[in-house]
Amino acid sequence: MEKKVFHELLPFDSALKLLLENFKEKVSYPLSSETIPVKDVLNRVTAEPVFARISSPYFHSSAMDGYAVRAKSTFSATEKDPVKLEIGKEAIWIETGDPLPEDFDAVIPVEEVNVYENYIEIYKAYPPYHDVRPVGEDIVATELIIPENHFIRPVDIGAMLASGILKIKVRKKPIAGIIPTGSELIEPERIEERALKPPALIEYNSSVLANLIKEDGGEPKVYPIAKDEEKDIEKSILKACEECDLILLNAGSGYGKEDFTYKVLNKIGEVIINGVAIKPGKPFIAGFVENKPVLGIPGYPVSAYICYHLFVKPLVEMYLGAKLRRVEKIQATLSRGISSGMGVDEFLRVKVGKVGDKYIVSPVGRGAGLLMSVVRADGYVVIPSGSEGYSQGQTVDVYLWKSKEEIDNTIVCIGSHDNTLDILYNYLRKKYPHISFSSAHVGSMGGLIAIK
Amino acid sequence: MEKKVFHELLPFDSALKLLLENFKEKVSYPLSSETIPVKDVLNRVTAEPVFARISSPYFHSSAMDGYAVRAKSTFSATEKDPVKLEIGKEAIWIETGDPLPEDFDAVIPVEEVNVYENYIEIYKAYPPYHDVRPVGEDIVATELIIPENHFIRPVDIGAMLASGILKIKVRKKPIAGIIPTGSELIEPERIEERALKPPALIEYNSSVLANLIKEDGGEPKVYPIAKDEEKDIEKSILKACEECDLILLNAGSGYGKEDFTYKVLNKIGEVIINGVAIKPGKPFIAGFVENKPVLGIPGYPVSAYICYHLFVKPLVEMYLGAKLRRVEKIQATLSRGISSGMGVDEFLRVKVGKVGDKYIVSPVGRGAGLLMSVVRADGYVVIPSGSEGYSQGQTVDVYLWKSKEEIDNTIVCIGSHDNTLDILYNYLRKKYPHISFSSAHVGSMGGLIAIK
Numbered sequence: 001m002e003k004k005v006f007h008e009l010l011p012f013d014s015a016l017k018l019l020l021e022n023f024k025e026k027v028s029y030p031l032s033s034e035t036i037p038v039k040d041v042l043n044r045v046t047a048e049p050v051f052a053r054i055s056s057p058y059f060h061s062s063a064m065d066g067y068a069v070r071a072k073s074t075f076s077a078t079e080k081d082p083v084k085l086e087i088g089k090e091a092i093w094i095e096t097g098d099p100l101p102e103d104f105d106a107v108i109p110v111e112e113v114n115v116y117e118n119y120i121e122i123y124k125a126y127p128p129y130h131d132v133r134p135v136g137e138d139i140v141a142t143e144l145i146i147p148e149n150h151f152i153r154p155v156d157i158g159a160m161l162a163s164g165i166l167k168i169k170v171r172k173k174p175i176a177g178i179i180p181t182g183s184e185l186i187e188p189e190r191i192e193e194r195a196l197k198p199p200a201l202i203e204y205n206s207s208v209l210a211n212l213i214k215e216d217g218g219e220p221k222v223y224p225i226a227k228d229e230e231k232d233i234e235k236s237i238l239k240a241c242e243e244c245d246l247i248l249l250n251a252g253s254g255y256g257k258e259d260f261t262y263k264v265l266n267k268i269g270e271v272i273i274n275g276v277a278i279k280p281g282k283p284f285i286a287g288f289v290e291n292k293p294v295l296g297i298p299g300y301p302v303s304a305y306i307c308y309h310l311f312v313k314p315l316v317e318m319y320l321g322a323k324l325r326r327v328e329k330i331q332a333t334l335s336r337g338i339s340s341g342m343g344v345d346e347f348l349r350v351k352v353g354k355v356g357d358k359y360i361v362s363p364v365g366r367g368a369g370l371l372m373s374v375v376r377a378d379g380y381v382v383i384p385s386g387s388e389g390y391s392q393g394q395t396v397d398v399y400l401w402k403s404k405e406e407i408d409n410t411i412v413c414i415g416s417h418d419n420t421l422d423i424l425y426n427y428l429r430k431k432y433p434h435i436s437f438s439s440a441h442v443g444s445m446g447g448l449i450a451i452k
Numbered sequence: 453m454e455k456k457v458f459h460e461l462l463p464f465d466s467a468l469k470l471l472l473e474n475f476k477e478k479v480s481y482p483l484s485s486e487t488i489p490v491k492d493v494l495n496r497v498t499a500e501p502v503f504a505r506i507s508s509p510y511f512h513s514s515a516m517d518g519y520a521v522r523a524k525s526t527f528s529a530t531e532k533d534p535v536k537l538e539i540g541k542e543a544i545w546i547e548t549g550d551p552l553p554e555d556f557d558a559v560i561p562v563e564e565v566n567v568y569e570n571y572i573e574i575y576k577a578y579p580p581y582h583d584v585r586p587v588g589e590d591i592v593a594t595e596l597i598i599p600e601n602h603f604i605r606p607v608d609i610g611a612m613l614a615s616g617i618l619k620i621k622v623r624k625k626p627i628a629g630i631i632p633t634g635s636e637l638i639e640p641e642r643i644e645e646r647a648l649k650p651p652a653l654i655e656y657n658s659s660v661l662a663n664l665i666k667e668d669g670g671e672p673k674v675y676p677i678a679k680d681e682e683k684d685i686e687k688s689i690l691k692a693c694e695e696c697d698l699i700l701l702n703a704g705s706g707y708g709k710e711d712f713t714y715k716v717l718n719k720i721g722e723v724i725i726n727g728v729a730i731k732p733g734k735p736f737i738a739g740f741v742e743n744k745p746v747l748g749i750p751g752y753p754v755s756a757y758i759c760y761h762l763f764v765k766p767l768v769e770m771y772l773g774a775k776l777r778r779v780e781k782i783q784a785t786l787s788r789g790i791s792s793g794m795g796v797d798e799f800l801r802v803k804v805g806k807v808g809d810k811y812i813v814s815p816v817g818r819g820a821g822l823l824m825s826v827v828r829a830d831g832y833v834v835i836p837s838g839s840e841g842y843s844q845g846q847t848v849d850v851y852l853w854k855s856k857e858e859i860d861n862t863i864v865c866i867g868s869h870d871n872t873l874d875i876l877y878n879y880l881r882k883k884y885p886h887i888s889f890s891s892a893h894v895g896s897m898g899g900l901i902a903i904k
Contacts, residue, residue: 133819138822144878149882154662164654198551207606326855403777
């Protein structure tokens, strides 16, 4: 057995480009459509443009509560010399939304007139269409209401119903098959029925991936855990390829004796990416089996999370035909220097806080196994492959996992870890739900340096 | 009958304060909890802090594929004078995640050794815990994972499962009863079975409100349309008060002959707000019936939409015990002046586009009946009650309904309306889903002024 030599890793940009090019070539996208009632289309993507069927309003209607009149009958009215109009004949009571009576063309709001027994008095001239909502004021029949490839919001649903649209074509949800692999993995539910003993590991990545897919408008389908055996993995992939649009294999994408993703993909399909120069997430694999993309997502939870955002999200977008919302980006000052190896794009989880009117950013744990570094982070900073890192005080782009408002309402604490802070955080959150507490555990020296 | 005099409208700030004060006094909040499986908690709010039950990892495990060794046996190794360790006795093959064999304390990655028939050769000293993930590296049993009052994200689900948490207490969803009122209203579904004839109006506000509630983590319950009759409205409110946490009555909050919200609320409960100095949304009513908040939402679709954001959202937040995500705010330059009446806070829908490195903002239709002004808007600008408006070229805060990235990818077009633009927009969107097209129809003069 020889000293193992690593093949060359693809730079991130090239890897993503290669994946998307192959996808465009091999896969039929966006997904086909299904017709569903407009009431159920929230957050779905339109598969065709939606044009109005009925104008809104579809008749001239009153914009106010008051009296419908003929505008010309008011032209001579002044404060000094008011015009009297007979109720029921020249002036007809009308409420907001009511159709304008035939032959009438203006509405005078009730608060602008004086009402007497059988007539009203008005004190100025009103032009035609005064306080009238003309046909099509909001929506004209045949006009484009919603374009294709659009994520549907509550207000879009209102506009479609208002214009008489009851069913529309939306894209089918991309079905993402998630196959957890690893002989040592057990489903979380099973730790109740048997004591957890090494080497058993709780399988939780599939739940993270499934919920990310759900958030992005896809439909997750989690398969039973596959054993670290070629046959088992091959069977799972082939089954998932029949039932899904996109297959995520987690993990087994590394170079260990029990990492079969590469081998199996090479056998039943085609590998196009085997390792990417990113940290975390290096052992990412991508291939196609029966023209379905199969992605080997690394097993470390942070690697899986980062690979989802870098590689899975873009494919979900291709299937949906619409861009998913990206995270907000702000500029912040580094509280301390960070070094990073050349040749890899590093995705560094960070805490952000507002100190005075500046955003201060501090890196948190870098290990790919530290899921809590994602849970506790406010966002991430990218150290590009051409850089050896950043120095203290440098301004960097931060991609936020929280809203800027949340960051503004965050109390920042940098220093050694103290469990009391956890308790404090919870009390704070209980009493003031809008306040967050962000503690970066960097040791007391780190805290002192940050103050400088 | 006298000229109708309007009572004094409450300023927006006072109205919201009054509503929240009354809510805090009368309503028991946040809502009680329910225990559900962690796999189903996405976007729910934690009702208690979540502490880890099991450490992760819960045994010392290898961080790499390689050989487990005793660190002290490597101390004398150098490139020139390598140390030989017997495979199976002094060096044991180990894969990422495997438990460290008893009595071993370090891991050497496979790519750093040379492997011979029954021994490995190593070329430097390794400290204890080298490439070992110690117990609790990610999560230590008993530590706080997620605080109370937190919207649960996919990554939080992972952390909970990793630490052996299978069920948690989350807040019940606030149930919002939505009662459409108006004798002229018909359910959208019914326009198929009968021709639409004036004065019949399609009822669509309830779908907009229901979907807004859904997005915000509540559960909508839409009641049948109530007639413009006191008895019918009273019955609907009382029924909804039994079944819901929050009741939205739409419309009937104005001052017309068929507007009964005020009268009914005054009879069966207590009115605390009757009209607010906002535009649109003026005839907003709030009251409490049997200690449940009942809000009279104006009937115009834009008024309803604005009132939802100003008054309903804060109550949903109180019930959930957590802050909802707020829209992003940017600064932009006005393409033309806007005047606004003193004494009202006006919420003006706008289009935003990036021209060079400046964001340019143009107001769109102001009418409260123009739902399409919301559909087509990129966000809104507030003209506060103390201001008569803004002048061309002034910098204003814009609250975005889209992401900044979407705005950056928007082609701006200001001028007269041309239906060809709609068609163009749809083609654009079909081919380049990430590009938006924003046309503000201000007439050709408006377009020319904007260029200046």
